[in-house]
Amino acid sequence: MPEVVHYRVSMLRPHTHLFEVRATFPPGPDTLEAVLPVWTPGSYMVREFSRHLQDVRATNPDGEALAVRRTDKRTWRVDARGRAVTLSYRVYAHELSVRTSHLDGGHGYFNGANLFLYTEATRGLAHHVTVEAPAGWKAFTALDSRDGAFVADSYDALVDSPFEVGPHTPLTFVAAGVPHEVVVWGDAVQDPARLCADLQRICETQARLFGGLPMKRYLFLLYLTDKGRGGLEHQASTALLFPRVGLHNPRGWEDFLTLVAHEYFHLWNIKRVKPRAFVPMDYAQENYTSLLWAFEGVTSYYDNRMVLRAGLMSASRYLIRLGETLSALQATPGRKTQTLAESSFLCWVKHYRPDEHSPNSAISYYLKGEVVAVLLDLELRRATDDARGLDDLMRLLWERHGDGSGVPEEGVEAAASELAGKDLSAFFDRAVRSTEELDFSVFAHVGLEVRSRPRESASDRGGTPPPRARGEGRPRGWLGITPKGGATFASVLEGSPAQEAGVYVDDELVALDGWRVDTAALLSRCEDKAPGDTVRLTVFRRDKLVEVPVVLGQKPADAVWLARVDKPTDAQKAALQAWLGTAWDELG
Incomplete structure (x- = not known):
């Protein structure tokens, strides 16, 4: 019988936020070195997942305790004496992001790189996972299930297949002949039929580009939260974090669909075609x-x-x-x-x-x-x-x-x-x-x-022509800070008047020219002034009251939009239609 690495993940006490894991490695070298990744594929930062792993114990097939010695931040060494070894440990999981793990009374979500110790010697073996969950909970993952276990053909495949466990009823659709599931946590989707229909169209559009889909089934894990946005791609699934209120307006829905399209496109561009x-x-x-x-x-x-x-x-x-x-x-x-x-x-x-x-x-x-x-x-x-x-x-x-x-x-x-x-x-x-x-x-x-123009306000994202004429079109004053909140500065831009004058990040704004303002009012009032005017910023800097005079510059024209040329040639019209799929005269 082929050698297999077995894991059992238990979450019977979800309010502790602790996954309980048992990892059994087949007989091998006299010394077993079990390690945990320091990063997860698709999120390119060393995150030191081992900081959440605790209570490591080791036993042999007879149940006898074995000595475990931690040799560095990610490695546990066991005197295995050539026999199989079972490691039991717990992993704290209370960070809800697509790259980490989260367990509470409502669900359990985990990425393999956070949870599964492995050895380089067994990395290429099949890895099987069984899940113990509260009554009524079901496990969802892109991995195949066999004899009560989820099966990955290698550790790399396991790490690339996150799990969602909870009392969910998945949505389903078929795209390009491949079954797709959508598991939603955090709130109910108001229009599940529209969700599935739009996702199906995006998936089939991408399948046409590449001549078909590269997997036999696909899983969307959708986490609707109060804030945050992000996604992480996997071999046959993706985890998506999106603000629930964003699904209730046209722009938010459009933004959600682009997030879906981004992670799905990674099926080809990074998951299979990779550096x-x-x-x-x-x-x-x-x-x-x-x-x-x-x-x-x-x-x-x-x-x-x-x-x-x-x-x-x-x-x-x-x-x-x-x-x-x-x-x-x-x-x-x-x-x-x-x-x-x-x-x-x-x-x-x-x-x-x-x-x-x-x-x-x-x-x-x-x-x-x-x-x-x-x-x-x-x-x-x-x-x-x-x-x-x-x-x-x-x-x-x-x-x-x-x-x-x-x-x-x-x-x-x-x-x-x-x-x-x-x-x-x-x-x-x-x-x-x-x-x-x-x-x-x-x-x-x-x-x-x-073409470019100055921004009309802090919320102006560009993309469009000037929305209105501003009087005689006079230049507007510019300070060059990015607000953090109501009264502090998140950044001071390179070469800006604020930087030249000595305004610092984390200065706490008190007043402008002797009048109390917040950062929004500060930016607006500076824009109402002319380049070359001097303003007096009063700030608390490490609890000391400081006044900083700033000579305003001219607000940069960094809001960009794409305009059609006045006299397009037939070749330009044809090229635009070939690029966008829309005729020149139909472009609003």
């Missing part, structure tokens, strides 16, 4: 690659496009959302400091650990990667007279690397140049390997041009 640096994954430390922009940024480009192609977003809304992305990029000074390749490579210490200086020192590989993906798509279309585009690049990478062998660091660029029929190194030098401003002139290929 070669991830083959195999090293769970003990960081796995470095400069290609994350091509997997997360490109996927961010496609999340909107898949909703558009599914008929769930208009082309006009798509261009507005793209303009919002461009605006977010232009409002981030860090784009002038960090390259896209560096952003990908250093995500382990930068992207997932943002601080008050991050806007000035870093750029998100999701954000800039999405914009570069747009430009690359249009560059490929321009170079081939719209015969090829980014879809073709995705399919080519899928054909060559969909077996999980991994894309080399130069692989995306080489494949793009091959499709373009010319060397695209100059494009990648500028877009990926430098901090030069991106070249938006390629938008002219589809009859669009990038």
Whole structure:
């Protein structure tokens, strides 16, 4: 009989927030070294999951206790003497996020990297999991079930298959011939039929792009909460965290669908077509690659496009959302400091650990990667007279690397140049390997041009022309701070008047020119003044009252939108229709 690693996960006392785990390893070396990952695939930060693991005990097949010695932060060593070993331990789980684990009286959710000790010697064996849960609870996972256990063909497959356990009744639908389940926790979905219908359209749209689905069934785990938004992709499932109120309005629903489309697109782009640096994954430390922009940024480009192609977003809304992305990029000074390749490579210490200086020192590989993906798509279309585009690049990478062998660091660029029929190194030098401003002139290929204006308010996300005329259009004053809340500053932007004057992060605002204001009123009143005017900020700095005079600058034009050119050619109209699937005259 083949050797198997067995786990039993018990949650019979959910109010303790403690999963009780038993892991049984087959006979092997005299010394067993059981380890826990320090990170989970898809979330590129060392999170030290072992800090929540406690009460480790070891026994042999006769039930005799064995000595357990912890040798470092993630390793437990047992004198196994060549026999099977059972480790019993508990894991504290009270963080509700897609990358961690959570147990309470309503449900249990766990990621394998948080819960399952493993050994490198048995990593390639089959791993079986049985679940003990309160009465009425049922376990949901993408893994197959056999003889009362969930079966993974390796530890890597187990880590990539989260579990949700609770008194749930799943929603179901079939897309591209593959059964899909949706398990919802946190609130009831008001319109489950619409939810399933829209998800089905998105899944089938993506299946058409790649010629079918790469799994035999799929599981959506949806967590509706009071706040927070995020997703984590897996081999045949995804966990989604979304604010419940967001499902009750059109913009929130649109945003939810793009989140779904993003994680589902990862079925191909990262779960199967992945950086070669991830083959195999090293769970003990960081796995470095400069290609994350091509997997997360490109996927961010496609999340909107898949909703558009599914008929769930208009082309006009798509261009507005793209303009919002461009605006977010232009409002981030860090784009002038960090390259896209560096952003990908250093995500382990930068992207997932943002601080008050991050806007000035870093750029998100999701954000800039999405914009570069747009430009690359249009560059490929321009170079081939719209015969090829980014879809073709995705399919080519899928054909060559969909077996999980991994894309080399130069692989995306080489494949793009091959499709373009010319060397695209100059494009990648500028877009990926430098901090030069991106070249938006390629938008002219589809009859669009990038325009910009100052933001109308702190809530102005760009994407649209000026909503109204502002008097004589005079320049507005600019301070250059990002508010944290009612009275404090989250960041002071690089090169801003506030930075030059000596305003600090965490200064507690008291007054402007002697009058009490909060940060919202501060920004508004500064905008009502002219560049060159001096304002007096009174703040508490570490409990000391300080007055800081600031000479206002001119508010930057960092709200971006995409406008149609005044006199488009027939070629531009045709190119736009080929790109968006909407005729020029139908674009609002």
